[in-house]
Amino acid sequence: MEVKVVKKVLSVNDTMAHQNRKYFSDKKVFVLNMMSSPGSGKTSILEKTVGRLLPEINSAIIVGDICTTNDADRLAKTGVPVIQICTDDFGGDCHLAAHIVGNAASDLDLDGVQLLIVENVGNLVCPAEFDIGEDARVVVLSVTEGEDKPLKYPLMFRVCDAALLNKTDLLPYLDFDREAVINNIRQIHSDMPVFEVSAKTQDGFPAWILWLKKQVEKKVG
């Protein structure tokens, strides 16, 4: 009984994701779903990313949290259009569902926008299960979270198209095995690109920006 209902909810979500995908395709917008644990640095990465995509790529951002508009307030300072979704209004959802993203997107003026980034709710489990109509998914893992996370949360690393290994500026102060985490990612997703970055120092950003630009250009020319 329970499984049946869960399947039904997922199938409703898939239908809405399909509608979103068509809408984004008509608008010629590439959609990136960015996911991670709480505090891995998604917002900090985006603060440093959107400016570097200019002038070729104009971005817009939808940011999901259970509560607060902190992230939208921070991201608005970059000058890109930002919409904050607070899932507390929908029962405190632990992920962004397709219909919520679709509603938020319809409030954004996407003319002249080539890239819509959806910063999902901080959660390394549930968001991986919900298609939102995106073109690509990236997972952010902070080096402070430990090398074993790809093996412990395999679905997230399986469904994503690239991984960002953030906060590399802290490596001198951690017992963190860089090679081990990359091996663990490869065990789950053998050909996944891994970008080692520091949102603080912007080390490693050129490779990440180049990859992202290529993804967007493949869709929207």
Added chain:
Amino acid sequence: MEVKVVKKVLSVNDTMAHQNRKYFSDKKVFVLNMMSSPGSGKTSILEKTVGRLLPEINSAIIVGDICTTNDADRLAKTGVPVIQICTDDFGGDCHLAAHIVGNAASDLDLDGVQLLIVENVGNLVCPAEFDIGEDARVVVLSVTEGEDKPLKYPLMFRVCDAALLNKTDLLPYLDFDREAVINNIRQIHSDMPVFEVSAKTQDGFPAWILWLKKQVEKKVG
């Protein structure tokens, strides 16, 4: 329809939690539910905690992950009985449900054990919604996760009885506002004890251990 089913699932969970609570009470065991984001340091804290509770308090541990037995392997080295739950066998659940904890507990010999610690799945959202029959709940927040997390994930901080602010050894290398995070916790849960600790250096452990011992002794004498 969806809400009705979710309520039904939660109510089944509450019934099982009630059964667990009776079982633990009969066994004179205090049960602590430990929750956090992935990689906040729950396992490291427990590695340093169980030895410090001896000789007054003997512990056992149930540890929940989606995949791997990494944490149980680490915790077994402390000499306490440990059982690993992999929720991948139950559809990759993002939290520990009461019946799963009850099953695992029935496999543990709790004679002579005063404290059962349940290390929940790394997730700052969903585990807060599921009663497992525990006597107390603690949330671990790493200083690398940022000051705003109590405001963004209020349910977790509302339902917990104490907070551990971990990885304080990294403070010199972070732009982290200690007072802000404590103010944010107090906004959600005004009288919550906050223990600032480093699992690496064991700074701050005496106050945490003292609090934990008092909780256990209140129940089991």
